[in-house]
Amino acid sequence: MEAFKTLPEESQSVFNRITYIDDDMNFIYENSLDLPTLLIKSGKLRTNCFKLLEYKEELSESSFNFLSENYLKQLETYTFLSNQLSFYFDKNSPVKDSSTKALFNCQNLNFNNHLAEFEKITGLKAQTFNQQIFIQEVKETPVFKKFSVSIPQKEKHFRDFISHEKNTEIEIAILKKYPTFKGKKLRYIIEFLIEKKLLTITYGTQTELYDALKRTFNCNIGTYPSIFGYKINENKDSDYSRITNELETILNKYF
Numbered sequence: 063m064e065a066f067k068t069l070p071e072e073s074q075s076v077f078n079r080i081t082y083i084d085d086d087m088n089f090i091y092e093n094s095l096d097l098p099t100l101l102i103k104s105g106k107l108r109t110n111c112f113k114l115l116e117y118k119e120e121l122s123e124s125s126f127n128f129l130s131e132n133y134l135k136q137l138e139t140y141t142f143l144s145n146q147l148s149f150y151f152d153k154n155s156p157v158k159d160s161s162t163k164a165l166f167n168c169q170n171l172n173f174n175n176h177l178a179e180f181e182k183i184t185g186l187k188a189q190t191f192n193q194q195i196f197i198q199e200v201k202e203t204p205v206f207k208k209f210s211v212s213i214p215q216k217e218k219h220f221r222d223f224i225s226h227e228k229n230t231e232i233e234i235a236i237l238k239k240y241p242t243f244k245g246k247k248l249r250y251i252i253e254f255l256i257e258k259k260l261l262t263i264t265y266g267t268q269t270e271l272y273d274a275l276k277r278t279f280n281c282n283i284g285t286y287p288s289i290f291g292y293k294i295n296e297n298k299d300s301d302y303s304r305i306t307n308e309l310e311t312i313l314n315k316y317f
Contacts, residue, residue: 103169107176114183130184131262137180138188139199141173198225220278223271226260228316233278235312240305245284246292248275250305253294258317 114133118126148170151163181187200206221233236251243251252271255261263271268290275283283289296302 104172104176107172108179111176111179111183114180118183126184130180130186134180134184134186134188135199136202137173137177139196139203141177141188142196144170144173217277218270218274220271220274223263223267223274224255224260225262226316232260232313232316236309237278239308239312241279242281243279244282245288246294246299247301247305248279248283249289249292249294250299250302251309252289254306254309258313260316 110133114130117129121129144166148163148166151166152158155162177188219233220236221229224232226232240247240251252261252263256263269286272286272289275289294302
């Protein structure tokens with residue numbers, strides 16, 4: 063992955079050997095991980111299931127769905143990684159002993175079992191592998207953040223928030239159609255992409271998205287409140303239906 067190639071040089075050594083990470087984020091390079099440790103970790107995943115059940119009772123449906131969808135993205139990422147580690151062990155592992163392979167297989171089983179339990183509790187299903195979402199979730203892991211402390215932050219554009227392999231094409235199509243959009247009309251575009259599951263934003267990322275929009279449209283896009291403080295009323299906003307219908311037409315091939 064290109065993202066990992068940008069890590070500091072001193073961090074590259076971990077990619078050519080088996081590395082274990084303990085609960086305190088210490089990196090251990092010896093084969094010191096044993097089955098009881100993995101069983102403890104699987105117990106923590108089980109605890110997460112009980113927490114999900116509690117939240118399902120305590121939170122509103124929308125709040126629980128938001129929590130579950132974000133947790134699912136992380137879980138999909140870890141499960142995908144564990145699948146790959148197990149599947150490619152014989153081909154790529156620098157250490158090919160049977161005990162290490164058994165631990166990788168056990169880790170893979172733990173994540174897949176947890177994913178199945180999660181689906182039963184929430185009703186959500188794991189999605190087909192999406193490279194953009196996967197890369198973003200990897201960057202959010204404590205492991206990557208520990209390595210990448212010294213990496214300068216890349217300036218983001220609107221396309222960096224669009225979860226699609228053709229995100230640049232989508233951005234270009236929107237810019238071509240609406241080069242001078244601002245305020246609530248940009249909110250229409252954002253809401254359309256959210257409904258199509260091409261865009262996910264949280265309170266913490268709205269400021270980043272606003273800066274990315276300014277950078278991408280390179281014009282006066284209006285104030286932050288004019289975009290994110292605006293509440294859409296489909297019955298009263300005459301432009302909303304028109305713009306979403308136009309977006310449906312120009313972006314149809316990406317759905």
